[in-house]
Amino acid sequence: MNKVLYLDDDCEILAGFKRILRNEPYSLVTVNSVKMARHEIQKQDFQVIISDYRMPDLSGIEFFKLIKPSSPKSVFVILSGYTDETIMKDALSNKLIDHYACKPWDINELKESISKYIDDYQSRCPKDEQ
Numbered sequence: 001m002n003k004v005l006y007l008d009d010d011c012e013i014l015a016g017f018k019r020i021l022r023n024e025p026y027s028l029v030t031v032n033s034v035k036m037a038r039h040e041i042q043k044q045d046f047q048v049i050i051s052d053y054r055m056p057d058l059s060g061i062e063f064f065k066l067i068k069p070s071s072p073k074s075v076f077v078i079l080s081g082y083t084d085e086t087i088m089k090d091a092l093s094n095k096l097i098d099h100y101a102c103k104p105w106d107i108n109e110l111k112e113s114i115s116k117y118i119d120d121y122q123s124r125c126p127k128d129e130q
Contacts, residue, residue: 002026002118003044007037007063008052008079013103020107026118034063041067046074047121048114053080053100061091068096073125075117079103 004026008014014030021028029046031037034057041049049071051060058066060078068076076096078088081103088100098120101113 002047002121004028004048004050004114004118005037005040005046006030006050006079007034007055007060008032009055010052013052020110021114024111024114026114034058034066037063038067041071046071048075048077048117050077050079050114053078054082061087061096064096073121075099075120077101077113077117079105 002025004021006014006017006028008017008030009032011032014032018028018030026047029040031040034055037049037051040046049064049067051063053060055063060080064076068074075098078091078097078100079102080100088097091097092100099113099117101110
């Protein structure tokens with residue numbers, strides 16, 4: 001089964017994310033700290049890793065820099081309400097992130113986007129590595 005990790009320091013947003021995506025055909029793990037996210041990534045592989053941009057310890061991009069070596073094939077997505085387009089475009093061009101989206105999200109768009117991100121992962125990995 002495909003797995004998606006979502007890191008956000010706002011527990012209300014995490015709860016909403018879980019509620020919205022509870023019936024989707026993938027496993028969703030939500031965490032509210034970089035430490036918890038790193039722990040989950042050490043335990044299991046995630047096809048898609050989503051992070052809020054602004055967090056107390058690190059930005060989502062800084063978090064991705066830390067974990068990319070241990071999850072090189074994962075699809076990295078920033079989801080934020082405070083996104084600076086220049087920063088996101090630089091992160092995209094430097095291959096620090098694969099996608100970014102803005103909060104608030106449209107529920108159907110969010111579901112469709114995550115499905116596309118999983119497809120992105122599958123297209124970059126041979127079947128025996130999925």
